[in-house]
Amino acid sequence: xxxxxxxxxxxxxxxxxxxxxxxxxxxxxxxxxxxxxxxxxxxxxxxxxxxxxxxxxxxxxxxxxxxxxxxxxxxxxxxxxxxxxxxxxxxxxxxxxxxxxxxxxxxxxxxxxxxxxxxxxxxxxxxxxxxxxxxxxxxxxxxxxxxxxxxxxxxxxxxxxxxxxxxxxxxxxxxxxxxxxxxxxxxxxxxxxxxxxxxxxxxxxxxxxxxxxxxxxxxxxxxxxxxxxxxxxxxxxxxxxxxxxxxxxxxxxxxxxxxxxxxxxxxxxxxxxxxxxxxxxxxxxxxxxxxxxxxxxxxxxxxxxxxxxxxxxxxxxxxxxxxxxxxxxxxxxxxxxxxxxxxxxxxxxxxxxxxxxxxxxxxxxxxxxxxxxxxxxxxxxxxxxxxxxxxxxxxxxxxxxxxxxxxxxxxxxxxxxxxxxxxxxxxxxxxxxxxxxxxxxxxxxxxxxxxxxxxxxxxxxxxxxxxxxxxxxxxxxxxxxxxxxxxxxxxxxxxxxxxxxxxxxxxxxxxxxxxxxxxxxxxxxxxxxxxxx
Numbered sequence: 310x311x312x313x314x315x316x317x318x319x320x321x322x323x324x325x326x327x328x329x330x331x332x333x334x335x336x337x338x339x340x341x342x343x344x345x346x347x348x349x350x351x352x353x354x355x356x357x358x359x360x361x362x363x364x365x366x367x368x369x370x371x372x373x374x375x376x377x378x379x380x381x382x383x384x385x386x387x388x389x390x391x392x393x394x395x396x397x398x399x400x401x402x403x404x405x406x407x408x409x410x411x412x413x414x415x416x417x418x419x420x421x422x423x424x425x426x427x428x429x430x431x432x433x434x435x436x437x438x439x440x441x442x443x444x445x446x447x448x449x450x451x452x453x454x455x456x457x458x459x460x461x462x463x464x465x466x467x468x469x470x471x472x473x474x475x476x477x478x479x480x481x482x483x484x485x486x487x488x489x490x491x492x493x494x495x496x497x498x499x500x501x502x503x504x505x506x507x508x509x510x511x512x513x514x515x516x517x518x519x520x521x522x523x524x525x526x527x528x529x530x531x532x533x534x535x536x537x538x539x540x541x542x543x544x545x546x547x548x549x550x551x552x553x554x555x556x557x558x559x560x561x562x563x564x565x566x567x568x569x570x571x572x573x574x575x576x577x578x579x580x581x582x583x584x585x586x587x588x589x590x591x592x593x594x595x596x597x598x599x600x601x602x603x604x605x606x607x608x609x610x611x612x613x614x615x616x617x618x619x620x621x622x623x624x625x626x627x628x629x630x631x632x633x634x635x636x637x638x639x640x641x642x643x644x645x646x647x648x649x650x651x652x653x654x655x656x657x658x659x660x661x662x663x664x665x666x667x668x669x670x671x672x673x674x675x676x677x678x679x680x681x682x683x684x685x686x687x688x689x690x691x692x693x694x695x696x697x698x699x700x701x702x703x704x705x706x707x708x709x710x711x712x713x714x715x716x717x718x719x720x721x722x723x724x725x726x727x728x729x730x731x732x733x734x735x736x737x738x739x740x741x742x743x744x745x746x747x748x749x750x751x752x753x754x755x756x757x758x759x760x761x762x763x764x765x766x767x768x769x770x771x772x773x774x775x776x777x778x779x780x781x782x783x784x785x786x787x788x789x790x791x792x793x794x795x796x797x798x799x800x801x802x803x804x805x806x807x808x809x810x811x812x813x814x815x816x817x818x819x820x821x822x823x824x825x826x827x828x829x830x831x832x833x834x835x836x837x838x839x840x841x842x
Contacts, residue, residue, distance in 0.1 A: 318341045319444070320344075321335070321342060321345075323449035323450045324346035324351045325355070325449065326747070327755065328346070330752060330755045331758070336412065345435060347416070348416070351400050357454070360477045360497055362504045363474075363501075364643075366588060367390075368556075369395075370538050372396075374748065375752065381542050387529060389525070389526070389528055420700065445733070451696055452690075453690045454695070467670075470682070470684075471684050472685045475497070485510075488511045489513070489684075490512075490672060491512065492664070495520060499642045506648045523639060523641055524583065545558070553822070555750065555821045560592065562593075566593075588641060593607070598636070598796060616629070619650060637801040638801070693805075697734065702729065705730070708729075713728060718737070718814065719780055720783070721779045723737040726780070730842075736754055738814075739818055770842060774840045779838030779839070
């Protein structure tokens with residue numbers, strides 16, 4: 310028996326920061342909207358990522374919505390860098406405050422979406438059997454929402470527990486008295502390892518690639534500073550939007566590294582940024598990711614810091630990254646390097662000792678059994694394309710998104726894809742997205758999409774679709790910009806290198822202000838590069 314069919318103007322997939330704002334904005338513009346969410350509540354990545362130490366690496370006063378002035382004034386953050394529970398409470402507050410829950414269906418995954426060319430509408434199917442029709446389909450599925458879980462041999466024989474930081478149990482995990490292995494030293498590993506180490510009887514960190522980490526210098530927010538921001542929130546936000554990463558506008562990026570010739574002056578600049586903490590460290594000079602000489606200055610400074618913090622110099626050397634500084638996402642930590650001074654913590658270099666698989670009582674590393682009671686995969690995500698490719702999306706002429714992206718993602722502005730009319734991707738590949746403060750990029754895309762939908766309605770257009778020429782030119786532009794940087798000099802999740810078999814393509818676009826201007830120009834020229842019906 311066919312499931313009941315209903316119809317709306319807009320379907321939004323995902324109820325994280327992007328999905329909630331899209332729902333609110335489209336509904337405010339007079340569209341009928343429904344949102345589907347796989348989780349049991351709002352929050353997206355902040356619903357699923359409940360691992361110990363989960364925390365945002367963008368300051369709280371910047372990692373928040375700016376579309377409602379009263380919301381900005383009434384919400385009070387407790388710390389410089391908000392924890393997952395606090396961020397989730399904020400998102401839940403927003404959902405309640407703007408009455409968004411009535412248009413969201415939880416615990417339901419969208420499994421397929423097919424474009425009906427005769428009707429110029431999308432037919433969306435969920436795992437509950439529900440079928441719903443819409444004119445516009447907006448994918449708010451998140452850039453970091455599809456966990457990358459390695460398939461190690463013989464996991465079924467392991468008598469202990471296995472966890473992934475991106476699918477953490479909602480009631481938490483107590484590692485007290487346990488022997489634990491953490492696999493992976495990206496952001497989730499760097500954040501969780503210090504806390505797990507304080508709980509566990511013994512912790513072994515299995516590292517493939519050493520991470521560059523900068524101290525967060527987290528602390529309770531000073532009330533006078535908070536008030537000064539709230540008194541000038543508009544100007545505060547505008548400064549952020551004018552930076553390349555849409556954050557840290559109150560700490561301007563310095564000149565080129567080579568221009569600061571006296572070594573003591575460079576070190577003084579590095580040290581000041583190190584003491585300040587956070588991602589702004591990377592902005593000490595403006596050629597960090599375009600000039601190898603300047604980049605190596607950053608790398609050497611961090612390596613020296615590791616050597617001074619970690620007492621065992623053999624361990625310190627293993628923790629020193631060898632790749633280009635910043636070509637993988639910079640980690641912001643709370644005592645990560647210091648954790649390796651604990652007697653109950655050991656580091657294993659997976660470049661020297663192969664991780665062979667599970668045993669009944671642990672894992673095999675370098676032909677030796679490592680006895681553990683629990684294994685934590687801190688192995689990140691199938692970034693940017695993973696969540697989209699999990700859904701069977703079919704456009705014109707039976708063309709599927711998986712086929713279209715088989716050699717890597719192609720699109721226009723990170724917003725639309727040729728062959729898929731009326732389909733929009735929020736912070737998709739080909740946009741600044743993960744190289745920015747995600748909240749700023751999300752809001753920019755949601756507002757651009759909603760303005761586009763309103764324009765189409767006013768001008769009586771049934772469909773909007775990316776032209777093949779515009780898509781080809783945009784893909785070339787993204788590649789050209791990426792080629793001018795050092796981002797592609799190492800294997801990172803920016804290129805999909807952490808997922809076996811995934812095409813190696815640099816997915817985000819560096820440079821937020823120039824991108825925003827390009828999007829504005831496209832809209833002002835009646836959506837140049839799009840085909841209109």
